Every structure is written in structure tokens, then in C-alpha cells.
Amino acid sequence: MDPNKVDEASDDMSGDGEIASVMGFSGFGKKARTFDLDSIFESTRRTAIERTQRVLEERQKVEEMEEKGESSKSVKPSAHTQRDKLAAAASRRKQESDSSSDSGSDSDSDSELIGPPLPPQYKAEENDDERSRVPGPSGSTAQSDDDDDDDDDDEEGQDDDDNPVKKIPDSHEITLQHGTRTVSALALDPSGARLVTGGYDYDVRFWDFAGMDQALQAFRSLQPCECHQIKSLQYSNTGDVILVVSGNAQAKVLDRDGFNVMECVKGDQYIVDMAKTKGHTAMLNNGCWHPKIKEEFMTCSNDGTVRTWDVSSEKKHKSVFKPRTFQGKKVIPTSCTYSRDGKLIAAGCQDGTIQIWDRNLSVHTKFHCKQAHIPGSDTSCIAFSYDGVTLASRGGDDTLKVWDIRNFKKPVNVATGLTNYFSMTDCCFSPDDKLLVTGTSVKKDEGNGKLVFYERASFQKVYEIEVPKTSVVRCLWHPKLNQIMVGTSSGLAKVYYDPVKSHRGAKLCVVKSQRKERQAETLTQDYIITPHALPMFREARQRSTRKQLEKDRLDPKKSHKPEPPVSGPGRGGRVAAHGGTLSSFIVKNIALDKTDDSNPRQAILRHAQEASDNPYWVAPAYTLTQPEPMFAEESEEDEEAEKEPEWKKRKI
DSSP states (O other): OOHHHHHHHHHHHHHHHHHHHHHTOSOSOOOOOOOOHHHHHHHHHHHHHHHHHHHHHHHHHHHHHHHHTSOSSOOOOOHHHHHHHHHHHHHHHHHHHHHHHHHSOHHHHHSOOSSOOOOHHHHHHHHHHHHHOEEOGGGOEEOOHHHHHHHHHHHHHHHHHHOGGGGOOOSEEEEEEOOSSOEEEEEEOTTSOEEEEEETTSOEEEEETTTOOTTOOOSEEEOTTSSSOEEEEEEOTTSSEEEEEESSSSOEEEETTSOEEEEOOOOOTTOSOGGGSSSOOSOEEEEEEOSSOTTEEEEEETTSOEEEEETTBOSSOSEEEOOBOTTSOBOOEEEEEEOTTSSEEEEEETTSOEEEEETTBOSSOSEEETTSSOTTSOOOEEEEOTTSSEEEEEOTTSEEEEEETTBOSSOSEEEEOOOOOSTTOOEEEOTTSSEEEEEOOOOTTSOOEEEEEEETTTOOEEEEEEETTSOEEEEEEETTTTEEEEEETTSEEEEEEOTTTOOSTHHHHHTSOOOOOOHHHHSOOOOOOOGGGSTTTSOOOOSOSHHHHHHHHHOTTTTOOOOOOOOSSOOTTOOOTTOSSHHHHHIIIIITOOOOOSOHHHHHHTTHHHHHHSOOSSGGGGTTTOOOOOOOOOOHHHHHHHHSOGGGSOOO
8 A cells, every 4th residue: 555645544533533632532442444455356256267167167078978878967066065165255255354454464363353253163164165165177166075976866866756656655545444345436535635436335435534544444424325236426526525426327526524515306217318307317427526616516327428417506417418429329438537627528428439529519529539448338437637638547447548638449459468357446547647547357266357557658567466266446636645546346445555765655554543433332331239239238137037027917918818719790890700800791681682682672662661750861951941741642554554555655
């Protein structure tokens, strides 16, 4: 610095000291720090040059990796690299501040820094980072061994992303006992908290993962459709209601707790045109909810129609789609589904065709594949991929086919040899849309069913899970839980999961220990002691019977002589031995009376004299109002008429 400026500064300092002594205080506070701007600019320029060289080297590395085909994307700097940069910048700032403080006066070096000092841990990290950053060629710093390990981990993570088989969660499993017959329906709510299973035993069971323990018991079981097998179950997209499709002609909608919300109306089976009826007239085969509209759902039936419904109007369907062969004949749809955007309705039919309609145009099909599967085989499932372009169909002809609906004449890929004995065997796409999953069937005690995974691009079988001694009927891969639910023909529902890759679901219940039974239920009931049963209230036991006999002799009831049998009609209110009941007494005294009552008039007039002498019942009531009786006198004509023969008497 200029010496003249230093002298001027010292004069100012002396002047300030005189003013301070006059005014009576020690000083005017801390002095401002001075900085060497040239050194700061030089360090900043050097830092910029180093950073530019480092960026150029990274670009060269990326270009070399692209040429070798190892990677097509630039690798982000790891956390250690960013931390090294921050630590280096902090150390440079510290060196600059130290150099500037050394260039200042002694008072500046003794002055306190503004703000709290750095913690000792951060200083130790700075020293470690400086040691780890070894200067390499061309003035750049090389990464430490830790950074190399992080790069290896990133490469392994990329390999996991490229290989979809490693995403299959099958390291652990739990088994839910639904019953003893086939589990023909599975459903999970959108959040993955509850599972619903239905089967050939007409039962629908509710399982709550958060409420279950290791006993794995369902919290509710009911039969919503009485004696009809459950064909399909599905939660709505909001998870508040469940669609139940059974062997009945009427689908039902239940709430989360199993109470009835709505039941579809049954149609008139005597009407030929099924579009004129208000509902299905034959057994249902399948059903599903609209993916966007929470009140709309669809069902297909053996009456040859696919109908859409609204939950708010249960008296009539919303629209009708009638699958037809190319000859215009009716055909039965065995499976149906919506596209992912809800604009298309697809149905697999018994004649082997797959027919797709626009949801708003129910007359003509938009896409129609004539020979998707063998005619006469039930297409058990059709499912759209998440991209909405690919359609997978599981046929009763032991095949799994993938279709592109934009070119619907030929399948994109076909897998054969997948045995199918059930009309509701599922197929579904994985959450990342790279795998296709389906199940296979076996006869009883003749092998193991399999859950088969196919890669969607190459359609090669990449993985399979064996389910021992049973057929795999239903399969469901939930995207949020990343868990696979399987319904089997032995009445079991299996849940496959991975502790690392899966979330919630089965992981919640396997960690809960089984609840012990309450002590009150295991203990026997306590004795109830009445006060008079206590010894102090109990009467003393008689040691001899003589005193008891003397007491009984004084009792009139106990010492009463038994009555002899009654002979004759009876006396003293006792009836004779021939009849102890009133009916026997009436038979004895009235019915068997030998008096001759052949002339009823004489029997009545027998009491006439007594009634006239002692009128008691009727005559006293009419003594004042009853007129005197007047009888006709007998004439000679009457006497002559009585003398005439019977055949001459006039008939009245």
C-alpha cells in the first residue's frame, strides 16, 4: 500500500484517540477489516480454470463410455463429489481470509470474526476430504476409492432397472385360508389396505392387512348372492364400493363393510330382443368398474349381451352391447373389460372372437378379431396394458396372446402350452408394463400349478413360481404394494412379497404376534354361593330317624290315610274309577242314558207344567208387555181333514 495513505490513517487514529480521551470512553468500537482484492480475484480465476478443466475431463469420459456402449446417459456426480467441491471451496475461502488477515494490522488479526465458529466435526471432514483429494495429472483432482464404490453401486442399480425379473417380489409369502373350494375371485382396494376373496363355496371374505396378526384370520365372511358361485370381485377406483358378480343374473354392489348398496334388476326372459329388457336374463360371467367414472360398471352374461350400469339407477341398464358373429348370430361373451382411458369396451366371446366397441357407439364394433382363439373355448380373461395400446387375452385353448389393437388381425406374440381348466383364469401386466403374468392349471394331485412371467418385448418366459398341488386361477399384481396375490383351486389365497421391494400389505401383519386368548375365556366360572348354603345357616343333620318320624306323625298331610277307591258314581267331588275325566263322566251319565227320547215334543212338554207354575227365566221379563196368547180353536173341518186318508191330504 501507499505509505502516504498509511500515515494519513495513523493521524486519523491519533485524532480519534484524543477525542476519546476528552469524551471519557475507551474507543469507538471494532475497526473494519481490510481485504486484498488482487489476491481474491486471482484465487477466483484459478478456481474457475480448475472447474473448467474438471468439466472437460468428465465430458471426455462420457464420450468414451458412449463409444464403448457402456452407457448412453451422463452419470450425475455422486454425493461424495459434490461434498468434495463444497469442502474445497470452503477451504479456499478460509485460506483467503487467513491471507487477508495476515496482510492487515495487528488489531485486525486480534479482532473477532462475525458469526459462530465452524464446528469441529466440519473441520475434521474438511481435513479428510483434503487428504482424499489427491492431485492428478493436468492439474485435476482424482476421485477416492469411495467414489469408485458409489459408481459401482450406480451401475448395479442400472442393471436392476434393465432386468425386470429382479423386480418380482417373491422372496416371501403368506397363505390365507379362504375355504376348501376354488378361490375364483380376488380384489384389492386402490390403497392396498383390504383384500376381498370369493369362491365356489358362495362366500366372500374380507381381509384387513393392518388389522390382522400372524393368525391371518378374515374379519368378515358373508354370502351376498346366497347359493351362487362368485365369479368376479372388484373395488371401484375410489375404493368405497365392491362389485360382486356371481352365477346369478343380478350383479350386486356392496360397501366396504359388506352391506348391500345396489342390486341390478332382472330382465324379462320371454322377450326375444335383449335390448328391450331392463337387465340380464341369464347367468353372469364377468364384470368390472369404469376406470374414470366411479358410478359406472359393466357386466356380461350368457344372454348374449354386455351391459353398462349406473349405481344411482338400479331399475334399468345404461347401455347394451350385443356381440355377433359375422353371420349376425348371437354369441355369448365370457369376459369383458374397459380400456385404461375408459373409451373402449372389449369382450372375449365363446366363438373365439374378441370384439371391441366405442363406449358411446353400441351398434357396430370398432375392432373385431375373427379367430383370436379356438371357437368353443371360453376366453377367460382379457386385459389392457398400462399404455392402452396392447391387449392380452388368456384363452381356454391353453394359449396366451398379445395383440396390438391398431393392427388387430394377427397377434403380436403367442405363448402355448399353458393349461387352463377354469373359465376365470387371469392374466395381468406388471406395474412397469414390462412383464405379463398368468397362471396354469393342473388336475387334482397330478402336479404343481405355476405362475408364469413373460417378458413383454421378447415374449420369452423369464420366470415362474410353482404353487404346490393346486391350480393357479386368479392373479393380481398391485402397483402400490408391489405384491402379487394368487387365488388357487384348493381354497387358498397366497400373497407373494419382498421385504425390500414391497410396501405395506402383507408386511404389516407378519410382524404382529398372534393374540393370546383372554384369561376370562380360559378359566372356569367362579362358584356362586348362596347365603343359606353356608355352614352357619345350614340345618344340623338328623342323627336318628325317630324324632323325624314323630314330627311327620304330627303333620296332618303326611299322616293322612290314603283314600280308598271310589265305587259307584262318586261322592265328595271325587269321580268313580271308571272315568277320571269329565268326558268319561258325560259318557257314563248322559250318552249312555237309557231313557227314551224318541218323541222330542213329549220330552219338552214334560216340563211345561213346572215352567208355567214357576216362570223364572223368560216370563218375568215380559209380564208387563207380553200380550195374552190366542190359539186357534179346532173346527169340524179340521177333524174331517184329519180323518181323510194320507193320499187325499193337501200338500202345503
